[in-house]
Amino acid sequence: MSRKSPDWTALIPKAARDYIAGRRLDEVECIVADIAGVARGKAMPASKFAYQDRFYLPNSIFLQTITGEWADNPMGAFTEPDMVLTPDWSTTSAAPWTADITLQVIHDVFDQQGNPMPVAPRNVLKRVVALYEAEGLKPIVAPEMEFFLVARNLDPNQPIIPPMGRSGRRAAAKQAYSMSAVDEYGPVIDDIYDFAEAQGFEIDGILQEGGAGQVEINLAHGDPVALADQIFYFKRLIREAALRHDCFATFMAKPIEGEPGSAMHIHQSVIDAKTGRNIFSNPDGGESEAFLHFIAGMQTHLPAVVALLAPYVNSYRRYVPDFAAPINIEWGRDNRTTGLRVPISDPSGRRLENRLAGMDCNPYLGLAASMVCGYLGLKEKKMPRPECQGDAYMGETDLPFNLGDALDLFSDSGPVREALGIEFCTVYEAVKRNEYKEFLQVISPWEREHLLLNV
Template sequence: MAHWTDRLPQAARDYIDGRRIDEVECIVSDLAGVARGKAMPASKFARQDSFFLPNSIFLQTITGDWADNPMGAFTEPDMSLIPDYSTATAAPWTADITLQVIHDVQTPSGTPIPIAPRNVLKRVVALYEAEGWRPIVAPEMEFFLVARNPDPNIPIQPPLGRSGRRAAAKQAYSLSAVDEYGKVIDDIYDFAEAQGFEIDGILQEGGAGQVEINLAHGDPIELADQIFYFKRLIREAALRHDCFATFMAKPIEGEPGSAMHIHQSVVDIASGGNIFSAPDGTETPAFLHFIAGMQKHLPAVVALLAPYVNSYRRYIPDFAAPINLEWGRDNRTTGLRVPISDPAGRRLENRLAGMDCNPYLGLAASLACGYLGLKEAQMPQPECTGDAYMNDTDLPYTLGDALDLMAESDPVRDVLGLEFCTVYEAVKRNEYKEFLQVISPWEREHLLLNV
């Protein structure tokens, strides 16, 4: 009988070649994108086909509290975790030889758990496949390297670079700025190589200590798995060099926020061609329908693209974040940008998602809007050819408003799944309630003695 290690991807087999595996981490993503699960000796992992966790992991808020289960009693039944060996990858920062394996989440009878984020994305991809389409995505990940911050009452500062100075802002695309924390970048490259991930490019963004990593285009589920892994990889690389990596949408006052730009195209499964381009290379009606769906339905999924109260601090004018639903060709002021490309690479870039979103849910939400557009076959608003930053926003300003729009959208709830949307809303309203009980320094400074 074949050994379980024979089912591993080549990069994982190369990592363990000639060495004994000490530990296997069995992980799933919760609603926030936090890795949950259990670690066990490799010898025990080899003897089991599945593992168990309570379904309450999908009711846990980012603060560690639990929301009431809107779908029934809080009995915490077990879910089965089935290893997806295609996701097995190294954990090269550990002292021993450790592999990570993402698991699919099912009921004991084998039915996918509808509130598991990876299953939500699989549901959306399956809707495309039922129409003979295959969605393709290419994510861009922005994040900040910041000085260690053990006290949450102290504002975040940029990290110290090799020059001894703190990283400076307004240095977009500067190679010298990236070199300031080159050792962190070197470890990111080394970890990614050990895990079998392909980095398309690394560059300095406009914020102090802000970095962007681009990933090559591919299957949405595989790319979401990679982003899920990359967040941990990057954090571990930063900790090796006495700094933090943060994926908060807006960690530093006065600096731009961090986005997860999503490039999207759709391929016809039968022909292999991009449905956004006609044989003569021109744009197809399907391309415009996709854009129209994004414009129409994005407000109802902002709660997934901007999942925390901090996320909405990124949606302010003059900080390089589009706060509109306009579309335009090679126009970075629009929320929906059509990059320069050849016909085969024609795609739409969604610039609204924050890097704080769960990658499975961010990709699912964006693709859901495009899918609805393809099915509804409507036309978008006229192209914006000017500065879209000057236009009024059609987006919600707060998490509460975003959740209201999500709750009111039957098409979005049908595509993402009613049970998932109901549970997600319950968890996020619990978080929002917790936030509203916190009194901020701004309120103490300006209201304590003045009102």
């Protein structure tokens, strides 16, 4: 189908126009995020892309598990009808690691009747944003991304180890906030900065985390869909930067035994769409009732969305005491032992930090899951538990301990399923139960070592 004007580059962001300025654009990648957050789609010559305004992919991409298997379609026959993909021009971004001049464009996903596909993760997040907008509210998020740089691992039977630094020594653990530790893999960080600049992304800061080769990147606060798009892109650019320097970047929640896991902390606030006022603060600067209602909603509904925040069996290895990860849904002011932390801020910047999400989650679904809990709290107007004043690690946990239990809670939560969309929740559960079943059929080295001759 022909587009009215082939000069589609006038519609794209300045960073993308600057990237191709004076150069011949070779290729355009038309992509969507699947359930896992993996980029799916097709690449085509730029000359062909210029004269088409829609593309097609089968809806089965949302039934594929992380292992490449296919879950049974819980919504009916497996006929794989095509979905209609249309470009969201605002997401057009460079792919600066490619040999030729390439742009990427995230596409919106519709059925053949023009309705948003309810199982597409980006549409799920848009649905949650729309719930806020219907109340005259605008949600704001600021994500933190943690990940590990690790030595190349070509044999899954071998443990993952830290990468070799420029000093010739492997990255060391327990170097949180160390500038010299970051310098050890400075060339990778330099490429991350360069790629991000070419893509028009704003990095708020990069720091060394507590694990060996573990890095944290903070993004500036903003619109949830735009930030989820950035994280989706960032995961790819970080992996590409690492590959240039003979190492891997991994976003597994717990890649290395004995090291802390990688989180995607989510800072959340809500503003009044008409006035621009942060509804978490009263006119006198104090905490509002809406802020407390939001916290209560998080405490009430977070257990039901852990299956979205911790989507793999490995995710639950992060939820252990004494490894800088929350194992609770307590809240506290400037208390990093609580799952829900209120950072130090002025009244206009008052926010709640959700520390439960792992970096392995799909960014669209992780943000949607966290935001829907706060939304339900604003609607239910309950009060939270008393603030935790001490070490929250010492208390009881309300969180599920494995993916199977998390999926049971997800399946039983009517309010969450209604807010996220019944069809999406049904498909998501089917995919994840299939993955969990596959995992349970694998016999681990631990079992062979300790059980083979002893039981």
